[in-house]
Amino acid sequence: MTRNPRTLKIALAVGAPLLALVAAFLITSLVLILAGDDVGGVWGQILSLPTDRGYINILNAATVYYLSAIAVAIGFRMNLFNIGVDGQYRIAAFTAAVVAGEGWLPGYFNTALAMLAAVLVGAAWAGIAGLLRVTRGVSEVISTIMLNAIATALVAYLLRKAAVKDTGSNITATKEVPEGSRIGGIKLFGDVPATVYGLIFLAVAVGFLYWFVINKTTFGFDLRATGSSETAAVASGINVKRMIVISMLLSGGVAGLVGMPLLFGNDYAYGSTFQSGLGFAGIAIALLGRNHPVGIALGALLFAFLDEQSNPLQILLEISPDIVKITQGTIVLTVVIAYEVVRRYGVRLEQRRVASALDDEPATEGVKA
Amino acid sequence: MRGTVNTTSTSEDVVVRLRDIGKTFPGVVANHDVNIDIKRGTVHAIVGENGAGKSTLMKILYGVQKPDSGTIEVNGTQVALSSPADAIGAGIGMVFQHFMLADNLSVLENVVLGAEKLHGIGDAARTKIIEISDAYGLDIEPDRLVEDLGVGARQRVEILKVLYRGASIIILDEPTAVLVPQEVDELFGNLRELKSEGLAVIFISHKLDEVLSVADEVTVIRRGATVDTVPASSVSSKQLAEMMVGSELPDPSTETSTVTDKVILEIRDLTLPAPGGGRDLLQDVDLVIHSGEILGIAGVEGNGQSELVEAVMGMRPCNVGSVSLGGQDLVGRSTRERREAGMGYIPEDRHRHGLLLDAPLWENRILGHQTREPNVNGPLIDRSGARKDTQRIVDQYDVRTPGIDTLARALSGGNQQKLIVGREMADDPILLIASHPTRGVDVGAQAAIWNHIKRARREGLAVLLISADLDELIGLSDTIRVILRGRLGETFDPATVTPAMLGSAMTGADA
Numbered sequence: 001m002t003r004n005p006r007t008l009k010i011a012l013a014v015g016a017p018l019l020a021l022v023a024a025f026l027i028t029s030l031v032l033i034l035a036g037d038d039v040g041g042v043w044g045q046i047l048s049l050p051t052d053r054g055y056i057n058i059l060n061a062a063t064v065y066y067l068s069a070i071a072v073a074i075g076f077r078m079n080l081f082n083i084g085v086d087g088q089y090r091i092a093a094f095t096a097a098v099v100a101g102e103g104w105l106p107g108y109f110n111t112a113l114a115m116l117a118a119v120l121v122g123a124a125w126a127g128i129a130g131l132l133r134v135t136r137g138v139s140e141v142i143s144t145i146m147l148n149a150i151a152t153a154l155v156a157y158l159l160r161k162a163a164v165k166d167t168g169s170n171i172t173a174t175k176e177v178p179e180g181s182r183i184g185g186i187k188l189f190g191d192v193p194a195t196v197y198g199l200i201f202l203a204v205a206v207g208f209l210y211w212f213v214i215n216k217t218t219f220g221f222d223l224r225a226t227g228s229s230e231t232a233a234v235a236s237g238i239n240v241k242r243m244i245v246i247s248m249l250l251s252g253g254v255a256g257l258v259g260m261p262l263l264f265g266n267d268y269a270y271g272s273t274f275q276s277g278l279g280f281a282g283i284a285i286a287l288l289g290r291n292h293p294v295g296i297a298l299g300a301l302l303f304a305f306l307d308e309q310s311n312p313l314q315i316l317l318e319i320s321p322d323i324v325k326i327t328q329g330t331i332v333l334t335v336v337i338a339y340e341v342v343r344r345y346g347v348r349l350e351q352r353r354v355a356s357a358l359d360d361e362p363a364t365e366g367v368k369a
Numbered sequence: 370m371r372g373t374v375n376t377t378s379t380s381e382d383v384v385v386r387l388r389d390i391g392k393t394f395p396g397v398v399a400n401h402d403v404n405i406d407i408k409r410g411t412v413h414a415i416v417g418e419n420g421a422g423k424s425t426l427m428k429i430l431y432g433v434q435k436p437d438s439g440t441i442e443v444n445g446t447q448v449a450l451s452s453p454a455d456a457i458g459a460g461i462g463m464v465f466q467h468f469m470l471a472d473n474l475s476v477l478e479n480v481v482l483g484a485e486k487l488h489g490i491g492d493a494a495r496t497k498i499i500e501i502s503d504a505y506g507l508d509i510e511p512d513r514l515v516e517d518l519g520v521g522a523r524q525r526v527e528i529l530k531v532l533y534r535g536a537s538i539i540i541l542d543e544p545t546a547v548l549v550p551q552e553v554d555e556l557f558g559n560l561r562e563l564k565s566e567g568l569a570v571i572f573i574s575h576k577l578d579e580v581l582s583v584a585d586e587v588t589v590i591r592r593g594a595t596v597d598t599v600p601a602s603s604v605s606s607k608q609l610a611e612m613m614v615g616s617e618l619p620d621p622s623t624e625t626s627t628v629t630d631k632v633i634l635e636i637r638d639l640t641l642p643a644p645g646g647g648r649d650l651l652q653d654v655d656l657v658i659h660s661g662e663i664l665g666i667a668g669v670e671g672n673g674q675s676e677l678v679e680a681v682m683g684m685r686p687c688n689v690g691s692v693s694l695g696g697q698d699l700v701g702r703s704t705r706e707r708r709e710a711g712m713g714y715i716p717e718d719r720h721r722h723g724l725l726l727d728a729p730l731w732e733n734r735i736l737g738h739q740t741r742e743p744n745v746n747g748p749l750i751d752r753s754g755a756r757k758d759t760q761r762i763v764d765q766y767d768v769r770t771p772g773i774d775t776l777a778r779a780l781s782g783g784n785q786q787k788l789i790v791g792r793e794m795a796d797d798p799i800l801l802i803a804s805h806p807t808r809g810v811d812v813g814a815q816a817a818i819w820n821h822i823k824r825a826r827r828e829g830l831a832v833l834l835i836s837a838d839l840d841e842l843i844g845l846s847d848t849i850r851v852i853l854r855g856r857l858g859e860t861f862d863p864a865t866v867t868p869a870m871l872g873s874a875m876t877g878a879d880a
Contacts (some may be wrong), residue, residue: 177716235722236737237705350779357771
C-alpha cells in the first residue's frame with residue numbers, strides 16, 4: 001500500500017467510466033457484427049474528427065444535455081429519481097415561448113421574464129411530485145412519469161390554442177420571440193455560419209452553482225446527508241420532508257432552463273418540432289458523470305459527440321444512426337456496473353488501509369485513563 | 370499469539386476438533402491459528418470481544434464460510450463443510466441470535482419447514498416434536514402459533530428445530546442477548562438437560578458471568594486467535610475478561626453522586642398514540658432529570674424506549690404532554706432546534722442514525738451540528754474549522770483511524786462509536802440522550818465511553834441512559850426507572866437494586 005490513496009482514488013474514478021466505454025463499444029460492435037454491418041466503417045466514422053460545423057453542433061447539444069443532467073443530478077444527490085425532467089422542461093419551454101412571444105417587456109427584460117417563468121413552471125411541475133411524496137407517500141418515480149404524460153398532453157392541447165397560423169406550413173408553433181430578445185451565438189470559425197449558443201454560459205454558471213451549493217453550503221450538506229442516509233439525516237435534525245420538496249423544486253427549476261438555449265438561440269418559438277427526449281438523456285448523463293459537475297460536462301460532450309458523429313451513417317453506410325442509441329444505452333448500463341465494482345473495491349482498499357495503518361499499534365485497546 | 374490446546378482429553382470424547390483454522394477477508398484477518406476441542410456432553414463456551422472473530426468461526430463451523438486453512442474433524446472424521454446442509458449432515462446445528470421463525474405458522478409448521486422428508490408434516494412429525502420436547506424439557510406445544518409465544522419459548526423452538534434435524538452439536542450464538550434474567554435461567558436449565566443427554570453445546574457469549582454459570586469449558590478468542598481453553602471451574606470472570614482484552618476489566622460504576630437540584634429535562638404526561646391504533650406506544654410518561662444526574666431506563670426491548678427517545682429528540686411528533694429542557698418548553702420544536710438548545714444524542718443504531726457511512730470522518734463531525742460553529746460560517750460549511758475539530762475529537766476520544774479523511778464505514782464499531790460520543794459531547798450539551806452507548810463495542814472503547822460520560826456528568830451534564838446491559842445501567846445511573854408497555858413504572862436505587870429485581874420489574878412479573 002505504498003501508493004498515495006488520493007492518486008489511487010482519482011485513478012479509480014477515471015478508470016471506471018473508461019472501462020465502461022470500452023465495454024459499451026464492444027457490445028455495440030457485437031450488435032453490428034450480428035446484423036452483418038460494417039463494424040470498421042461505423043467506428044471509422046464515429047471516431048473520426050468532427051467537422052468545424054460538427055464541433056459547434058456538439059457544443060450546442062452538450063449545453064442542453066448538461067442542463068438536463070444537472071437537473072437530474074440534484075435529485076440524485078437526494079436519492080430522488082426525478083424522471084420528470086422531460087415533462088418539466090417541455091412545459092417550461094412552452095410557457096417561456098408564450099411569454100417571450102408576447103413581448104410584454106423590451107429586449108432582454110423580455111428574455112429574463114420568460115426564463116423566470118420557465119424556472120417557476122418547471123419547479124412547480126416538479127413540486128407537484130415533491131408534495132405528493134411528502135404528503136401522500138407517492139413515489140416520485142411514479143408521479144414524475146405520470147406528470148410527463150400529462151405535460152405532453154397539456155402542451156399539445158395548449159399549443160393549438162397558442163399557435164399562430166402560418167399559411168403554407170403545417171408546423172404549429174407559438175409566436176416567434178422578438179429579435180431583440182434573442183440571444184446571439186458565438187462564432188467559432190470565420191468561414192462557418194453556425195454559432196455556439198450564447199446560453200452555453202448559462203450552463204456553465206448553473207454547473208458552478210450546483211457544485212458550490214452542494215459542496216460548500218450547509219444546505220448542500222443537508223441535501224447530501226439526506227441522500228446518503230435518510231434516517232441519519234432525521235436524527236441530525238434535518239427536516240427531510242422539507243428537503244424533498246425543496247430539492248424537487250430546484251431540480252424542476254433547472255429543468256425549466258433546459259429548453260432555453262434552444263428557444264432563444266435556435267428555434268425562437270415552441271412548436272411541434274421542439275427537441276424532445278432531453279430529460280431522459282439527462283438521466284443517462286447524470287449517471288455517467290456521477291453527479292459531478294465536471295463529470296456531467298464530459299458525459300454531455302460524449303453523448304453530443306456520438307449523436308453528431310453518427311448522423312452521416314445513414315448516408316455513408318446505409319446504417320441507421322440509431323446504432324449510437326444502443327451505444328449510449330449500454331454505456332449507462334456498463335457505467336453503473338463499473339462504478340459499483342469500483343466503489344466496492346474502493347471500500348475494500350480503504351478498510352485494508354485502515355487495518356494496516358492500525359496494525360502497528362498494540363494488540364489490545366488499552367483503557368485510557 | 371499462538372493458541373494452546375489442552376491435549377489431555379481422550380480423542381473419543383472429542384466431537385469437534387478445530388485445528389489451525391484461518392480465514393481472511395479483504396483487509397481483515399478474521400481468524401488465524403484457531404484450535405479448539407469440543408467434548409461430548411459438555412457446554413463449551415467461546416468468549417471474546419466484539420470483532421474478535423467468534424461469529425466468523427461459528428460461520429465456518431456451520432458451513433456458511435469456508436476456512437482458508439486448517440481442518441475440521443467431527444467425531445474423528447475430517448469433514449469439508451461448504452454449506453449449512455453439510456453441517457446439518459455432520460450433526461451440527463445452529464441457533465441464531467435473530468430468530469428465523471415464521472410468526473403466522475404453528476410451531477409444528479416451523480419445525481418441519483425445510484425438513485419435510487424426515488418425519489413428514491403430520492402426526493409423525495408432531496409425535497417426534499413432543500418426544501424431543503419431553504426428552505429435553507423444552508416444554509413446547511406443537512400446535513401453538515409462533516406469534517403467541519414469548520421470546521424464551523421462541524428460542525426453545527429454534528433449539529427444537531435443530532434437534533429435530535438430528536443435530537448432536539448445537540451452536541448457540543449470543544442466546545441470552547434477547548432474554549431477561551429469568552428466561553436466561555430457564556435456558557440454562559435446558560442446556561444442562563441437553564448435555565446430560567450426551568450432546569455438545571457450543572455457547573457464544575460475551576457475558577462472562579453467564580458463561581461461568583453454564584459452561585464446562587471456556588475458550589477465549591482474541592484478535593482472531595484462540596488464547597486458551599480453560600475449565601470454567603478454575604477461572605473467575607475477571608480473569609476471563611483479562612484474557613479477552615489483555616488488560617483490566619472496565620467498571621461502569623460512578624463515584625459519588627453529583628446530582629444537583631437544577632432540573633434539566635422535565636417530561637409531563639407524555640403520551641404517544643400508536644399510529645395504527647391499539648395500545649399507546651407511550652402512556653403518561655413523567656420524568657425529571659437534574660443537572661449531574663444519569664437517569665437509566667431499564668426495559669425489555671420494544672417497550673417504548675425508542676419511542677421515548679425519539680419523542681424527546683423531536684423525531685416523532687407528539688402533541689400530548691409536555692417536554693421541557695432547562696425550563697424551556699420544547700413542544701412544537703424541531704429536532705434541529707432541540708439539538709441547538711443543548712441536546713446531544715447517541716443513537717441506538719449508529720449505522721442508521723448516527724453516521725454517514727460513505728462520508729469521511731470530518732463530514733460526520735458536521736452531522737447533527739450543521740448550524741453551529743466550528744462547522745459552519747453563515748450558510749457555508751467551514752471546512753477547516755470542522756476538520757480541525759474532528760482532529761481534536763480523534764485525539765481526545767482516541768478514535769483509531771489513519772486520518773480524518775477516512776470513510777466512517779472503514780472504522781471498527783468501537784471507533785465509530787467513540788467518534789459519535791465525541792461529536793455529541795462537542796458543543797457542551799446540557800442533556801445527553803444515550804441509547805445503548807456501548808452496544809457492540811469492544812471493552813476498551815466501552816471503558817473510554819463510560820469515562821467520558823462520567824466526566825461530563827461531573828461537569829453537570831444530565832443523561833438519559835437507555836441500555837439493555839443491566840450492569841451498565843446499574844453502574845452508571847443515579848436513578849433507574851423501569852419501562853414496561855410504554856409506561857414508566859418503579860424507580861430503583863442503583864445502589865441497592867440487583868439485576869434479578871430489575872428483570873422481574875421489566876417483565877412485569879412482580880406486578
